[in-house]
Amino acid sequence: GNSVTQMEGPVTLSEEAFLTINCTYTATGYPSLFWYVQYPGEGLQLLLKATKADDKGSNKGFEATYRKETTSFHLEKGSVQVSDSAVYFCALRGAVMDSSYKLIFGSGTRLLVRP
Amino acid sequence: DTGVSQNPRHKITKRGQNVTFRCDPISEHNRLYWYRQTLGQGPEFLTYFQNEAQLEKSRLLSDRFSAERPKGSFSTLEIQRTEQGDSAMYLCASSLIGQGDTGELFFGEGSRLTVL
Numbered sequence: 001g002n003s004v005t006q007m008e009g010p011v012t013l014s015e016e017a018f019l020t021i022n023c024t025y026t027a028t029g030y031p032s033l034f035w036y037v038q039y040p041g042e043g044l045q046l047l048l049k050a051t052k053a054d055d056k057g058s059n060k061g062f063e064a065t066y067r068k069e070t071t072s073f074h075l076e077k078g079s080v081q082v083s084d085s086a087v088y089f090c091a092l093r094g095a096v097m098d099s100s101y102k103l104i105f106g107s108g109t110r111l112l113v114r115p
Numbered sequence: 116d117t118g119v120s121q122n123p124r125h126k127i128t129k130r131g132q133n134v135t136f137r138c139d140p141i142s143e144h145n146r147l148y149w150y151r152q153t154l155g156q157g158p159e160f161l162t163y164f165q166n167e168a169q170l171e172k173s174r175l176l177s178d179r180f181s182a183e184r185p186k187g188s189f190s191t192l193e194i195q196r197t198e199q200g201d202s203a204m205y206l207c208a209s210s211l212i213g214q215g216d217t218g219e220l221f222f223g224e225g226s227r228l229t230v231l
Binding site for chain 1: 119146148155156157158159160163171206208210212218219220222223224225
């Protein structure tokens with residue numbers, strides 16, 4: 001079945017450092033890929049998405065590129081801020097033939113950015 | 116605010132008691148999902164509805180769990196005879212399938228269950 005694997009945390013960085021959080025997936029067909037973020041005390045929010053191979057999703061300085069050949073969707077940011085401290089979840093939605101459109105999530109990666 | 120609303124936000128109960136959670140989705144959304152999230156893990160899919168029809172249930176959803184969505188609006192998730200292993204955050208999400216579908220699920224803030 002479909003699954004998502006992401007790097008374990010916590011990831012601790014200094015402000016303005018470069019961030020990479022790895023995410024790989026297993027799925028049949030061409031799933032859609034998402035990054036969600038969960039700030040302390042808040043619900044999950046969509047950060048960015050990509051719906052087909054080679055698409056790049058971007059938002060708030062974060063980027064991720066849908067790589068079909070490596071089944072990856074790594075999250076990157078060039079310069080993190082303290083306010084980026086949160087838990088980041090990689091997720092996939094199955095291909096069109098999977099009519100439920102449910103999201104399958106990775107286990108999450110906690111990011112802590114120090115001033 | 117017209118986001119997804121969940122109640123109660125936190126429920127503490129004794130083992131063996133029944134609990135019920137309510138979710139009010141974004142009003143025009145036709146899909147409603149329930150997930151469970153335990154500490155340090157990602158959300159795990161439990162079940163979903165399209166309008167009032169429950170179309171899929173995960174194997175995680177034991178016979179003690181039941182979900183409804185009467186009239187295709189709000190939904191309830193009931194857990195009977197709670198066990199300590201049921202302690203988790205229960206998340207509700209909604210989405211729009213069809214015209215206007217962006218693929219995004221919109222999540223509520225969750226209902227945290229603690230079973231003593």
